[in-house]
Amino acid sequence: MAAASSSTSLTGASALDLLRSSTSAFSGIPLRTLGKARLVLKLRDFTVSCKLRKVKKHEYPWPDNPDPNVKGGVLSHLSPFKSLKEKPKPVTLEFEKPLVDLQKKIIDVRKMANETGLDFSDQILSLESKYQQALRDLYTHLTPIQRVSIARHPNRPTFLDHIFNITEQFMELHGDREGYDDPAIVTGIRTIDSRRYMFIGHQKGRNTKENIQRNFGMPTPHGYRKALRLMEYADHHGFPIVTFIDTPGAYADLKSEELGQGEAIAHNLRSMFGLKVPVVSIVIGEGGSGGALAIGCANKLLMLENAVFYVASPEACAAILWKSAKAAPKTAEKLKITASELYRLEIADGVIPEPLGGAHADSAWTSQQIKIAINESMDELSKMNTEDLLKHRHDKFRKIGGFQEGIPIDPKRKFSMKKKDIPIPKKISDAEIEVEVQKLKQQILEAKGSSAEPPTLDLDDMIKKLKKEVDHEYSEAVKAMGLADKLSKLKEEVTNANSQNPFVDPLLKDKIEKVKVEFDQGVSAAPNYGKL
Numbered sequence: 001m002a003a004a005s006s007s008t009s010l011t012g013a014s015a016l017d018l019l020r021s022s023t024s025a026f027s028g029i030p031l032r033t034l035g036k037a038r039l040v041l042k043l044r045d046f047t048v049s050c051k052l053r054k055v056k057k058h059e060y061p062w063p064d065n066p067d068p069n070v071k072g073g074v075l076s077h078l079s080p081f082k083s084l085k086e087k088p089k090p091v092t093l094e095f096e097k098p099l100v101d102l103q104k105k106i107i108d109v110r111k112m113a114n115e116t117g118l119d120f121s122d123q124i125l126s127l128e129s130k131y132q133q134a135l136r137d138l139y140t141h142l143t144p145i146q147r148v149s150i151a152r153h154p155n156r157p158t159f160l161d162h163i164f165n166i167t168e169q170f171m172e173l174h175g176d177r178e179g180y181d182d183p184a185i186v187t188g189i190r191t192i193d194s195r196r197y198m199f200i201g202h203q204k205g206r207n208t209k210e211n212i213q214r215n216f217g218m219p220t221p222h223g224y225r226k227a228l229r230l231m232e233y234a235d236h237h238g239f240p241i242v243t244f245i246d247t248p249g250a251y252a253d254l255k256s257e258e259l260g261q262g263e264a265i266a267h268n269l270r271s272m273f274g275l276k277v278p279v280v281s282i283v284i285g286e287g288g289s290g291g292a293l294a295i296g297c298a299n300k301l302l303m304l305e306n307a308v309f310y311v312a313s314p315e316a317c318a319a320i321l322w323k324s325a326k327a328a329p330k331t332a333e334k335l336k337i338t339a340s341e342l343y344r345l346e347i348a349d350g351v352i353p354e355p356l357g358g359a360h361a362d363s364a365w366t367s368q369q370i371k372i373a374i375n376e377s378m379d380e381l382s383k384m385n386t387e388d389l390l391k392h393r394h395d396k397f398r399k400i401g402g403f404q405e406g407i408p409i410d411p412k413r414k415f416s417m418k419k420k421d422i423p424i425p426k427k428i429s430d431a432e433i434e435v436e437v438q439k440l441k442q443q444i445l446e447a448k449g450s451s452a453e454p455p456t457l458d459l460d461d462m463i464k465k466l467k468k469e470v471d472h473e474y475s476e477a478v479k480a481m482g483l484a485d486k487l488s489k490l491k492e493e494v495t496n497a498n499s500q501n502p503f504v505d506p507l508l509k510d511k512i513e514k515v516k517v518e519f520d521q522g523v524s525a526a527p528n529y530g531k532l
Contacts, residue, residue, distance in 0.1 A: 079172040079188070081160045084206060088155045095146050099138065102131045139356045142306070144332035144341075148314060150306040150358045151286045157363040159186060159201035159244040162284065165367030166374075167192055170199070173230060182223030184215045184251070185295075187230040189239065192371060195378065198234035200227050200295055201244030204285070218251040221264035224294050228268050231275060240278045240378055243295040248313065250291030265294040272297035273393060278381035280374060282352070283307040283339075284359070299393045300377045301347065303339035304366070305354040309347075310337040347400055350377075437466065486515055 092100050106127045113120040142150070150156070163170050167190040174181045186203045189196065202219065205211030227243075234241050250261055272279065272295075281298035287309035303309065312320075317335060318327035342348040352366075352373050359366040384392060441463060490511060 079160070079170055081164070081172075081186075088206065091154050093146075093149050093153070095138070095149070099131065099134060102127065102134060106131065135356050139358075143329065144308075144335075144338050145314060145329040147306045147338050148286070148308050148332055151308045153358060153360055155206075155360040156285055157359050157366060158206060159203050159246060159284065161363055162244065162367045162370055163188070163190070163199055163201075165364055166371040167199075174226075176222050176226040176229055178222070178225065180220075180222035180226075182215075182220050182226060183213055184217055184219040184247075185223035185227050187226060189234075192374060196239055197374075198230055198239045198241045199244070200230060200241065201284075202247040202292075202295075204246060215251060217247045218249060219247065219291060219294075220251050220256045221259045221261050224250075224264040224268050227295050228264075228271055231268075231272065235275045235277050238277060240382075241275065241280070241298075242374055243279070243281045243298065245281060245283045245287045245292045245296055245309075246285035247288055247291045248286055249288035250294070265290045268294040269297055273397075274390070276386045276389065278378060278384075278389060279393070280377045280381070282370060282373070283309050283348075284370075286310075286313075288313065297393070297397070299381050299389065299396065300349045301396075302350045302352055302373050302377065303342065303348045304352050304359060304370075305339055306358055307339055308337045309339075309342055310335055349396075437463070440466070490515060 106124060109120050109124055109127065112118075113124070160170075170188050170190040172186060172188040174187075176182070184203060185200065187198070187200045189198055191197070202217045203214050204217035205214045211217075231241055250256070250265060252261070279298040280300045280302065281296045283292070283296075283301070283303040285304075285307055287293075287296065287307070289311055292309065312335075314328040314332040314335065314337070315325045318331040319325050321327070321331065336342065336345065339348060339351045343351050350373060352369050354369075355362040355365055381389065381392075493511070
């Protein structure tokens with residue numbers, strides 16, 4: 001420390017005249033004499049002593065000497081995600097209980113054969129054959145609510161499970177550069193077949209401890225901002241982006257709302273439409289509302305066979321519409337949330353198959369199917385230039401929800417039109433159509449008889465053409481009302497019934513009447529009703 005000394009006399013100086021300053025190193029010098037004083041500074045040696053507190057050494061997720069030659073698998077120095085030490089406990093869903101009972105019978109018969117020494121091989125083979133047939137029948141005729149249960153299965157493979165199955169040395173990237181790192185969204189960079197990708201996905205836990213750590217796969221605004229940061233990073237460096245969707249929805253607590261949950265989702269939606277690299281999204285579990293869509297604005301949306309994608313969960317929608325969560329099965333059917341329905345509606349671009357029993361029955365095989373789907377999609381998208389890629393993504397979402405109005409109306413009249421003024425076309429019955437056909441046929445016959453010149457068009461051909469056009473319009477109306485599947489199934493039942501029994505089954509007759517009533521009630525709403 002430096003000390004200052006002066007021979008200046010301090011006699012007669014009041015307390016207010018003295019300057020005390022630790023910053024200037026002067027102490028006790030009168031203000032009025034400070035400017036006249038001659039100061040002599042002398043440097044002296046000084047020592048600083050401090051006491052260090054012993055703390056716990058920080059544990060990094062990588063070892064001190066990582067092996068750079070290790071390939072594949074979960075590398076602890078690249079990601080903190082590790083394989084579970086214990087296998088997850090088997091979970092039986094409600095609709096799978098008959099299969100479990102059959103499996104128990106097979107185990108009991110084998111146990112009996114081992115204890116008694118008797119040959120039960122025929123019985124075991126018969127039971128195993130029945131089990132495989134029951135499994136096949138069950139998983140090929142799943143209801144929408146059953147697929148929701150499979151998508152939420154506790155043992156279903158997560159985003160990182162698939163990543164470590166299809167990539168090598170996945171390097172996880174962290175942080176939104178605002179001081180936060182949301183564990184519910186995982187981002188990282190790695191290669192598939194020598195192609196480098198940016199991977200972004202929702203991450204659920206595999207047990208209770210992990211679910212609490214990952215917030216059950218429900219991201220906060222920090223997670224969406226982290227995802228957007230890495231998307232922009234990939235866009236800058238030209239890496240294609242692959243996102244994995246598996247969330248019940250964005251986290252809807254008070255803190256997330258204060259931090260701008262809606263703004264973060266909206267910002268992602270807007271920014272993803274401007275990314276100049278190919279983007280592929282895969283729904284591997286459940287895709288809940290805006291929380292899923294915030295990383296789902298892609299050129300290609302693929303879904304696993306038992307995945308679901310919805311604007312509101314069936315339970316929430318049932319509570320709103322029917323005031324009871326027990327109506328969830330009916331709601332799940334009405335919402336059209338399964339992969340096959342969304343593919344039919346052209347919202348999803350492809351369905352990735354799963355093994356019988358769900359993705360958790362063979363996660364490695366499911367991951368390889370995802371890898372094949374990614375490669376096929378990227379092969380197609382990589383051929384597009386930047387302008388075509390942006391247009392492709394824009395057009396995909398613009399056509400969702402499109403419809404065609406039945407009767408064109410003058411725009412000026414439509415602007416001031418009330419609901420009661422909307423013209424409702426008169427319903428035309430099958431009998432009236434037949435009458436019109438007969439009238440037309442009579443007119444053609446009269447014209448043919450009175451004309452001396454040979455007709456230019458054969459009468460039978462004209463009638464066949466007219467009937468063909470009428471049948472076509474009715475077929476289009478049936479498709480528009482969603483009755484095509486019902487009619488095809490009904491046709492098969494009628495064919496089978498006729499081949500087995502010449503008499504009409506009363507139950508089958510009731511089905512036909514119900515379909516007829518449903519068609520009569522909905523035909524007026526068909527887009528081509530004006531032509532009919």
